[in-house]
Amino acid sequence: MATTDRTNRIFTNMPEDWYEYEVTAVSDRFGESAPSKVEYTLGHPTVQSPELKLLSFDEQTATLNWTEITGASAYNVYEVVxxxxxxxxxxxxxxxxxxxxxxxxxxxxxTVTHSRFGDSGYSNAVAVEMQNDLTPPVTSSNAVTDWINKDFDVILTAEDDKSGVDKTFYSFNGVDFLEGADFTVSGSQKISFYSTDLAGNVEEVQTAQVNIDKTAPETSSNANSNWHQEFTVQLKAEDEQSGVNQTFYSVNGSEFTEGDIVLVNEEGINTVSFYSTDVAGNIEEAKTVEVKIDRTAPETVSNADGEWHTEFALEFTATDDKAGVETTYYSVNGAPFKEGAAIAITEDGVNTIEFYSVDGAGNTEAVKTAEVNIDRSAPETVSNVDGEWHQEFTVELTATDDKSAVAKTFYSANGSEFAEGSSFTVDQDGINEISFYSVNKAGGTEEVKTAEVKIDRSAPVTESNESADWLKEAVVELTATDDKSGVDKTFYSVNGSVFVGGSTVVITEAGVNEVSYYSIDKVGNKEEVKTIQVNIDGIAPETVSNADSEWHKEFMVELTATDEHSGVATTFYSVNGSEFVEGTSFAVTEEGINTISFYSVDKAGNIEEAKTAEVKIDRTAPETLSNIEDKWLQGEFGVELTATDEHSGVAKTFYSVDGSEFTEGTSFSVSKEGVHEIAFYSTDAAGNKEEVKTAQVKIDKTAPVLSWNLEDEVALGSELAISYEASDALSGIASEKLTVNGEEVANGDLVSFDQPGVYKIQVSVTDQAGWTSTLEETITVFIPLNDFKVMPGVIKGNSGVFSIQVGLPKGFSTKDFDLETVTINGVSAISGKNGFEQQAKQGHFRFNREDFKWIDGTQLLEFRGMVGDYLVIGQATVETKASKK
Structure with missing residues (x-):
């Protein structure tokens, strides 16, 4: 460990090894910083390989030249054979x-032989070809005609099979050619390019187009705020560049579905979300609209009671809990419907009232019926017999009577005794005769009526033109018969497929095919299923691959071929348009979307149609960017990480704050004050992992600290140094501003107070994060007395008054004194109608002695008063004697 006040440190005599150093900064005010770290390995240097070039080439002689390597003792020349x-x-x-x-x-x-460190590696290779070269190079690009939505890295590949490629040039729009074989295109461009070879041949300029669209489409809808029974939302997407590719919609949070027409019929308020993508792959932000659907008709009830009446006031009440009731309609005895909610019924007999309502969405209620009985006579019975054939039939007899109502209904089947009832089932095979009549409550008996009921309970019979021979294809004919209601339909199924209607079946599928069939007559009697076998051969093999839709770093393709009859003979494959070769297993490693083609041939010579599959290879890690900027922030910051991957797509993004464990996510907040180290990286769907990136988020939540110490009152003509102290512990001070009555001065400047009155002092300090602290004070500049005389010269502490005489500096007049503001040591001067106002204009003031507390000795008197808008202050010492009392 060592301490220095410099920014560097030299270490000498270091042996070969691995070293790690940490450095911290120490502040007298803020303590010691977090350490920074550096690591390196010290070892012998690697001898640099020279850069080799062909200096000249003439007939059968070549001169090689290379760069000088410091410390080289010799250079070794090799031919690569x-x-x-x-x-x-x-x-x-x-x-x-x-x-x-x-x-x-x-x-x-x-190679280089170094005097100390041995030999270098091989230099770059220089090629020499002994032949004349008159053919220019051929340059190709990786530019595609498809639209893309991000910058495109153009790679130019030049080939020359003789002297070799020398240089490649490119330009945008055919002007200002630049040397280079790879460059980035940010927008749609026409690129031109060509190459030259070492023999000086110049290729004709070639062109390619790169189409880039980074703007998502814009989608609108025809949705409105009305209620509907159902509504077809029509979505219209527009894209000015690559054009709209797909439009997607979601109803009420469902999975998004492709389409631009959405039928909405779910009752209630539906939320329709939608967005579009363009040909370049840009994805629009999803939009939402509301579609109101009311599919439930109103509910209407009447006050009809089923009793008999001489007349009746019929009323209708309708309700609807969504779009609301719009209109109610009624019809009396089949008359045209009218609008209304009440009607008087007077017609003799049983009046049938039909009624319904319509809501605001147009839903029409099913017609309801009510009967209002006014009067009628004699029953009338009808049946539901329809003259058609049935497996069995339930006869429904309906009797009506205009007045007293039906009492009983009777029926007979095929001459049997009459029995009471209005509903009975007929199931006897053949044509059945039924008889029926009704009796009303008054005893009136209806004339007997008859009807025929046709019953068929036997299924049809179907035959086929079955053949046991093997055929290339077969036409199976099915013939069905039924002696009562007649054949309705014939159905068939081939090899267990769903039954379909038809009587002719064409069979072409190779192998032993099973044809099943049956028929149904017109009343629904179904024949038992019959099955025959039809033998067909003539189908090529079937080959499948293990290629999937996932991305891989590399992928081993496995091809599996099957043939039901003669068996597989050979399988062939091709990668990205290459020549087909025989095989069932091969590795794909080229980055991008590789197209593999494959087919098989069976032993009978049937050749399968070539199939294709895609193998997606991604060997490049994602690229992650953040929204972090190098500036101080005032508070919480939402970090947004955006990752892109050209091939397989981003799988996950991870981040770490201040060395914490990495967490998956692309969005998080940093709120704690200080400088935070953010590390992040992404992985793609193929498993490629990005190198970790770092950035700093700097947060300062605290405004600068600001203080000063100013006097409240100063004498006219004074000079004061206006100063303050400002500090900021994190981001530091960015700007400072000190003003006196709005005029800016520097911190610590002397300010002359040459005019009386109130001065406004303000200072504002802003730190790098934008926080501002402000202090504001006022200083009153007073006029000092230049003459202050107390009379008498010795004041005794008895009753009575004493006087003072004051004088003002040049430019100010005592006639402007406001007597009401004048005080001595806080005691107001005497005022009133005894001429005191006039005396004040002369600078003469009187005070009651008893208003003061006097002591023996001397006493300081402070005079304060206002001359117009300005404060006047003066001091004088007076000899005093306390009262003997």
């Missing part, structure tokens, strides 16, 4: 001539 390094020679110079170079491509490197 396959994987071997063949020594051509050693020299102390910085160049070497190679002669008699054979046709073909040659590659050379150089």
């Amino acid at each position: 396959g994987e071997e390094y063949v020594l051509l020679g050693t020299t102390e110079k910085r160049n070497y001539i190679i002669t008699d170079i054979a046709d073909g491509k040659h590659e050379y490197v150089v």
